[in-house]
Amino acid sequence: MSFLSSYKPPAAPAAPAAPAAPATPAATSVPPRPAVPSTRPQLPDSLFPRYAKMIYDLSGMKFDQNKSYFLASKIDNRVKALGLKGFDDYLAYIESPSGRSESAFLIDEVSINETFFYRHEPQLQAFLQEILLPLTFARKTQRQTKFRIWSAAASTGDELYTLALMIKDAGLLNQGMTFELVGTDISHEALKKAREGVYKKYNIRNIPPAVLTHNFKHDPATETWRINDDMRAICRFQEMNLMDPSRTQALGVFDVIFCRNVLIYFDDGSKEQVVKNMCSVLKDDGVILLGHSENVYSQRHILRPDKTRTASIAHIKAPPGTLKHDV
Numbered sequence: 001m002s003f004l005s006s007y008k009p010p011a012a013p014a015a016p017a018a019p020a021a022p023a024t025p026a027a028t029s030v031p032p033r034p035a036v037p038s039t040r041p042q043l044p045d046s047l048f049p050r051y052a053k054m055i056y057d058l059s060g061m062k063f064d065q066n067k068s069y070f071l072a073s074k075i076d077n078r079v080k081a082l083g084l085k086g087f088d089d090y091l092a093y094i095e096s097p098s099g100r101s102e103s104a105f106l107i108d109e110v111s112i113n114e115t116f117f118y119r120h121e122p123q124l125q126a127f128l129q130e131i132l133l134p135l136t137f138a139r140k141t142q143r144q145t146k147f148r149i150w151s152a153a154a155s156t157g158d159e160l161y162t163l164a165l166m167i168k169d170a171g172l173l174n175q176g177m178t179f180e181l182v183g184t185d186i187s188h189e190a191l192k193k194a195r196e197g198v199y200k201k202y203n204i205r206n207i208p209p210a211v212l213t214h215n216f217k218h219d220p221a222t223e224t225w226r227i228n229d230d231m232r233a234i235c236r237f238q239e240m241n242l243m244d245p246s247r248t249q250a251l252g253v254f255d256v257i258f259c260r261n262v263l264i265y266f267d268d269g270s271k272e273q274v275v276k277n278m279c280s281v282l283k284d285d286g287v288i289l290l291g292h293s294e295n296v297y298s299q300r301h302i303l304r305p306d307k308t309r310t311a312s313i314a315h316i317k318a319p320p321g322t323l324k325h326d327v
């Protein structure tokens, strides 16, 4: 008998006993879980229209009912900051004579200040080639020595400083033309940041590396970038409501107006007021640049796409006396 034929492998260790199947729960009815109260602040339906109307009257921004949670969380920040009890008390306070200055804080809170340098670059490049270079050249031949640009919803200044950087990069500074760049916004807090000119990585991420190196001072301790003083010197910022015709008039006339990514928050009524205000300070051959998802179709009798330029990147004034049904 060979070794192999007599070999018996050691008995395999006994398999662990299968865990006992869990007992099938008795088909008893499970009591409903007690509702966990939501921690999200909620605006009562009775107050939403009052707040929405107040914000609309103050700024032209239109908030529909589906933005109720957004408004509630923003208003709640003010309720807490003032140590008030709730939305009712805050409304009573802001409507009282002693709460008059509070409206600026409310608008600061609800305004959406999203912006960054070199936003929507294709439009900016087309602006440089098709508007800025030919228009500054035309102004020189007209013996005009000042070129004025307005960033009408400037937020934290990224858009206005981008224009200053582009003007410098194109070699237009110190060529016998003074550039005056004005940034306005309704938000006091956003403008404070604009004047400081200090930005985080998110805001500067699209700046061409050479432009960033030459025009900003990097602070590695705070990982922020501060725009240099020569750029700050040609930009100024001022608080202003775009709905206000007399404040708009006080700005003086402009060759170019950037009004990007703000009309989306307005309804047709406030849009028309803003468009009229802007056209009243735009030179006859000046241009207005809107955000790429914005349209002023309902205001086409005042402002219309400039079909002579790439993909209608700019808008121009409609001839005076144009009626809506004429266009």
Ligand SMILES: C[S@@+](CC[C@H](N)C(=O)[O-])C[C@H]1O[C@@H](n2cnc3c(N)ncnc32)[C@H](O)[C@@H]1O
Pocket: 058, 059, 060, 061, 111, 112, 113, 114, 115, 116, 119, 152, 153, 154, 155, 156, 159, 184, 185, 186, 187, 190, 240, 241, 242, 243, 259, 260, 261, 262, 265, 291
């Ligand atoms: C989304 S930011 C646009 C910033 C910049 N133009 C851009 O495109 O990157 C919109 C800005 O519009 C401002 N705004 C809203 N209503 C306004 C009003 N009635 N007058 C002036 N600024 C207003 C807000 O405070 C906010 O800073």
